[in-house]
Every structure is written in C-alpha cells, then in structure tokens.
Amino acid sequence: MSLIQECIRTVGRGSRGRGPLTQTQAREVMQAYLAGEVGDDQMAMLMMLIRVRDETPEEIAGFVQALKSTQDQFADLDWPLYAGKRTGQTSGLPWHLVAAKILADSGVKILLHGDLDKMHNRLHARDFLGHLNINIAASLDEAKTLLEQFNIAYLP
Incomplete structure (x- = not known):
C-alpha cells in the first residue's frame, strides 16, 4: 500500500477506527506531495478527511516541517x-x-x-x-x- 493510501486509510476509517496521522506520517506524505509523488486529488481527499476530523498539532507540525524543508531559510x-x-x-x-x-x-x-x-x-x-x-x-x-x-x- 502506498504512503498516501495508508494515510487516507488511517484518517478515513469509520468513526470508531479512524485516527490522526503521526507527525512523521504527515511530514512524509507532504514531502511526497511536494515531490510530485502524490496527486492533487489524493492530497485533497486526505486534507478533507483531516479537516472533518479536526487536525491535530502533530499533523500540522509535520506538514509545516515538510514545507519548511523545501524553502530557502533566509530568516532566523x-x-x-x-x-x-x-x-x-x-x-x-x-x-x-x-x-x-x-x-x-x-x-x-x-x-x-x-x-x-x-x-x-x-x-x-x-x-x-x-x-x-x-x-x-x-x-x-x-x-x-x-x-x-x-x-x-x-x-x-
């Protein structure tokens, strides 16, 4: 199973089975998306599922880590x-x-x-x-x- 499918499965299971992404999962799936390894439709589905369930600080931190890793750090x-x-x-x-x-x-x-x-x-x-x-x-x-x-x- 691909990373994006695993993440969608984690957050998209029924109300009793679903759970949040770990910070590592969030970082890795965002890095894969930014590298073009995950399609827009798959990432949109993941984001909608996360939003419906309410994002966790760990998920947000993982996404931010991935985004920051691609940027030129010009400020301290x-x-x-x-x-x-x-x-x-x-x-x-x-x-x-x-x-x-x-x-x-x-x-x-x-x-x-x-x-x-x-x-x-x-x-x-x-x-x-x-x-x-x-x-x-x-x-x-x-x-x-x-x-x-x-x-x-x-x-x-």
Whole structure:
C-alpha cells in the first residue's frame, strides 16, 4: 500500500477506527506531495478527511516541517502575527513587536508575517510597525532585501 493510501486509510476509517496521522506520517506524505509523488486529488481527499476530523498539532507540525524543508531559510525566526487586540484594550506598543525589534537590533533576522484582513474594532501588529521603524515588504524578494538591510521585515 502506498504512503498516501495508508494515510487516507488511517484518517478515513469509520468513526470508531479512524485516527490522526503521526507527525512523521504527515511530514512524509507532504514531502511526497511536494515531490510530485502524490496527486492533487489524493492530497485533497486526505486534507478533507483531516479537516472533518479536526487536525491535530502533530499533523500540522509535520506538514509545516515538510514545507519548511523545501524553502530557502533566509530568516532566523519566522514570526506569525495574526491575532489582534480589541481597541481600548491596549496601551503602548505591543510587547511582541518590541521584543522582535530588540532581537533584530541584536543581529537576529526576523520575518514577521500577518494578515491584511482588518477586523472592525481590532488593532493588529501592522498598526504599530511604523512606530518601531519596521518596514512592510510588498513581496518575498523585498522581504529578503529588508532582512539583509535591517534584520527585520513584515510580510502581509
């Protein structure tokens, strides 16, 4: 039985027999997909089955490991910034951005990334970037250039 068939069988059995993928299985099946060894239809089926059952942290970690292994690592720290704060609940600059800026000033290359979908009555990291002189990149190439120059960049 192929790896993808084994994974589909694991997550697609009946409600009593199904289970999650291990982190290793998730990593290996994603690596096989990225290498063209697994078809789009098979991977879509696996993803739907995982989503219906609710993905586990191990599955997500395995997929992320596979994706990261194919990328050029140009930043020391990949820092997601997707959650916002309600307006009126924040005073001063967000601590996570201050920490990122301090690390960047110490020589650590930090790629911040977030969402442009601004929710009503929420402040996001992007709203504070200018106060800390953190540049917003319009593309991945621009982010790489900003990291070389300033050790920090925000990529929406």
